[in-house]
Amino acid sequence: MKNLFYLFIFTLLAVTSCKNEPAATSVQTVKTANSIKYAKGLQVYKYSGITVVKVTQPWPDATDGFTYVMQQKGTIVPDSLKKYTVVQVPLKSIVVTSTTHIPSLEMLGVENTLTGFPGTDYISSEKTRALINSGKVKEAGASESLNTEVMLDLNPDAVVAFSINSSNKALNTLEQSGMKVLYNGDWTEQSPLGKAEWIKFFGVLYGMDDKANELFSKIEKDYNDALAQKVSNKPTAMAGALYQDQWYMPQGGSWGALFLKDAGANYLWADTEGTGSLGLSFENVLDKAQNADVWIGPSQFTSLKEMTDANPHYSQFKSFKNKQVYSYSNKKGATGGLIYFELAPNRPDLVLKDLISIFHPEMLPGYQLQFFEKLK
């Protein structure tokens, strides 16, 4: 009896393991799982020696995405993948086009591979500014119109670019010259962790997948830890400011709004759909948010007086009267770049902590705000 039972188990195991075996050997035919959890526009498939990266949302409403094959030294690219852009990794030189890419490079410790950037003045981080000042990072034009000559002269191993559609003359010319142009879709991500997860994109470019995963896991954990705290009350929140005659109020599905939700705030426009901004009139905003407790992110303003100089009506809001206005425009780099735009997408854990400290100060006693500043 016992022998029969063991025999049965043994056969079962043998049969099931037989099933698995053919799956483990061949690289091409079996898809490994996408290792990305939060970022909706990024897919990373790791094989031995080759990593396939899919950017599915390079710009809003994109119907096709881009597939990039990151090839490590000594490996062969299978024929089925040859039609995609193949990039030799790890990169030795790179040009990036958004300040949000800089923290990723710095966290991986590869900022010294940066050879050019369009609009170097926007970069705040001191480490990279040192490279700019020493002449290692060259000025490459404007992000919407890269200087073709400078780019051709720099000839980086890859350019990480973003565009709002595929007809970008300068990028097309660079691609024609054989340069590897990689479209980065981090700016279309809306979820806080989704945006930060794009560090894995850079990780793959430098063969530092493990380090990138490790860095992200820590951010993820810190973020979720901060989230887990239960809150008793939810202060009401408003955002944005007037530009010309429109008040741009982030929609409920946008990156900024999702943070407010996670920070335990009652964002008054949280139920609006969409990932962009609403264009509201001043009356609309006053009507709905006059008594909001906290005002987050009033565009470019850095002081209360600046606000009333621009528009005296701002003082009608309770949040203004109670001096509960927090702006991200005060913290700048040496040449005027906003730290918030550069670092916040990569460190959602810090942003969340900032917001929790603003809405629920009792939860984080002694916390120093990283991005926001209370306006005086």
Place this chain on the structure above:
Amino acid sequence: MDTFKTVLSAQQVSIGYSSKKEIITVANNININLKANTLTALIGANGIGKSTLLRTLTGIQKPLAGIITLNGKDLSSFTSAELAQQLSIVLTESLPPSNLTVFELVALGRQPYTNWVGSLFDDDLAKIDSALQLTHIEHLSNKKHFEISDGQLQKVLIARALAQDTPLIILDEPTTHLDLLHKVNLLRLLKNLAHNAGKCILYSTHDLDLALQLSDETIVMSKENFVQDTPKNLIANKVFDMLFDDPNIFFDENKNGFVVR
């Protein structure tokens, strides 16, 4: 006079305007016979239809009835290019601003004969020179057209018409704006061109006295009548008596001119 060739003839022509809604007849029963070597004046009161008649004779407007023949061929059957070699015009409207020299302006008259880009060859240059000589303006050749007097400019425009080398030249009120001396000189020039260069020249005018004295034939348009004849015959037939509506203006045979009572 009768032995000269007929250049332009009109038979039982009615002139006017027709649109979808109506037909307006300006004048009818028009019979004209313009011959070579002849200077013919066209006179008539304001509004009687002289401009309409000229427009019809130059092919810009279609006649309401009747046939107009140019060198034996129906006027309406000419293409624009063919017509340009048979008929040239001289107008009094001011020219658009440009940098044309007198020579270049006269040279434009050769357009109906030149190639696609308007190059001038020897025979073209010869015609231009001859036109300049006949009008006595060779000394003005290199001046810009806005640097000369109105009277000189008019000679330039006539020279252009001469360069166009057409058997028929039609002028629209050429004596307006000129003083008596220039009027007389102009008409003498036209007469000269008609007789010595063999042109058939028709011009419209309000200067009745000069027309009677200097033209070979005169066409008189009035409400009752349309007559073409020599001035002498016209006077004899008392055609001018009822030219104007005003009984206080009448034609005095002895003075050969109009008198106001």
Place this chain on the structure above:
Amino acid sequence: MHHTKRNSILFTGLGIFLLVLFVLNISLGSVKIPLQDVFTSLTGGNASKPAWDYIILNYRLPKAITAMLVGMGLAMGGLLMQTLFRNPLAGPDVLGLSSGASLGVAIVILGSGLVPGIAASFFLSSYSIVLASTAGSFFVLLAVLAVAQRLRDTMAILIIGLMFSSFTGAIVSVLTYFSTAEQLQKYTFWALGSLGNLHWNNIAILFVVIIIGLVLSALCIKPLDALLLGERYAKSMGINFKQTRFTIILATSLLTGCITAFAGPVLFVGLVVPHMAKLLFKTSNHKILFWATLLIGGVLVLLCDIFTQLPGSAFVLPINAITSIIGAPVVVSLLISKRKGIFN
């Protein structure tokens, strides 16, 4: 032909100047490349850095050729429009073609969010801007021609062209109001004009279309000379006015439409160059003006393009900034020196 010695000297001088500027344009740029390397590259050799070969042959050379073609095409369009409408302030954009092109491009760049999914994929394709620009000017062209067939009065066509410009401009304003910052920047950059970054096959298309436009323009030399005396005289000399007008409008549309599609709307060149040609050669003779306009047009845009490259710096000014800076004072000085003959 009424060639004078002065004209011959001027033409030779202009030709040499054009050549010199062409070479200068290729030699200067954001990256400092020594003159010797420039010549080595151009004559088939290898420059000190392979990147430099690429820059010279595949970026600067196409850009210089584009500059010449743009200058010649727009200048000719300006000449045609100024003579046809007898208006010294007319330019190739007076028919509203550039505005039509701008509207097409604005719809594609700014309006892509407003359009359903099927059309969106077209909107975001790589040729979208060129096609939209061409379609935009083409539709305006059809409208203008339809109107021109019915109208005897040439001035009315001018006014209609200006009205089209206002209309399309208004729609573009509305679109900009509802667009994102990135879209706005992209549209604005397009509207500032750009001579660089054209592939060789695009340059080939531009070249062919411009040649066709110039051939059509050449056919108009004789009628344009006749028109110097006004429509009535021109008709009496055998010119078919309606056909001439059609040909002129068609030629201008081909030239302007194609250039705007590939390089964006480049301002002032078409307006200013015919005047410079008339001032320099002191003539209204279109046989001379045809070649003078071509040469001066090429010279002017090559020169402006050189000024856009603040040599050695990564910052490149948009071409329209330079053409406007040079063009506006020229127009003002023309208006001031309002003498009967020069003012044409």
